[in-house]
Amino acid sequence: MIISFILIAPFALLPKPLMNEERRWSVVKLWADVNIYLLEHICGLKYKLLGQENIPDERCVLFVKHSSVMELFIGLRYFSPSSWVGKHELMYVPIFRGLYKKFKLIPVKRGMGRTEVERVIKQGVDRLNENKWLIIFPEGHRMPYKQTKKYGLSGSLLAKGSGTNILPISHNAGRYWKRRGLLKLPGTVYFSIGPVISTQEKTIDEINKTAQTWIQNEISVIDEL
Numbered sequence: 001m002i003i004s005f006i007l008i009a010p011f012a013l014l015p016k017p018l019m020n021e022e023r024r025w026s027v028v029k030l031w032a033d034v035n036i037y038l039l040e041h042i043c044g045l046k047y048k049l050l051g052q053e054n055i056p057d058e059r060c061v062l063f064v065k066h067s068s069v070m071e072l073f074i075g076l077r078y079f080s081p082s083s084w085v086g087k088h089e090l091m092y093v094p095i096f097r098g099l100y101k102k103f104k105l106i107p108v109k110r111g112m113g114r115t116e117v118e119r120v121i122k123q124g125v126d127r128l129n130e131n132k133w134l135i136i137f138p139e140g141h142r143m144p145y146k147q148t149k150k151y152g153l154s155g156s157l158l159a160k161g162s163g164t165n166i167l168p169i170s171h172n173a174g175r176y177w178k179r180r181g182l183l184k185l186p187g188t189v190y191f192s193i194g195p196v197i198s199t200q201e202k203t204i205d206e207i208n209k210t211a212q213t214w215i216q217n218e219i220s221v222i223d224e225l
Helices: 002-012 021-043 070-078 088-092 094-102 114-129 154-161 204-223
Strands: 045-050 061-064 082-087 106-108 133-136 166-171 187-193
Touching: 002 021, 002 094, 021 045, 021 070, 045 070, 061 070, 061 154, 070 082, 070 166, 070 187, 082 088, 082 114, 106 114, 114 133, 114 154, 133 154, 154 166, 154 204, 166 204, 187 204
Parallel strands: 045 187, 061 133, 061 166, 082 106, 082 133
Antiparallel strands: 166 187
């Protein structure tokens, strides 16, 4: 994964006219496809995608369960072009800094309070207006298999403030690719796309609770497949 990133990512940073927006995203999806292929053929780790019929025509906010790196590959393959909310610390890594700028990703400084949340909301609305999916890991960081924590507020505030729906995505990748673990166990990861969650007539807490309940319950459902 690291080697493929070093070899492929710099092509996405090439300036115009060598690399326009469409070509940049082609490079990104190529990187995702390479790693999905390697996971299957080196680690025996496959995937199946459920609920594709739930993907709306209009761009919206995605709430994605975060327990491994595999959800990054699936998100890039099926939801590009997109903007991701990620750690501000990655801005200090040379290649990542360039990718954040080129792809208009949204860096978040943790623990900065209301001002930081308002900045994320403003940038998120701008990305939605550019017809991009907005992908958020509402738990903030990778969680151990079947565990969760209180969802952050920025995703729900953004969706409600922009009148946008939320598309929840659950999966059981944490069962095969442990948090902070190098070993990948063979098996099939199920990624399940749920029905859109309307933010109208719901409080922020209700939005988060609805999304979190579906995502966590779905893990048990797909584990039985």
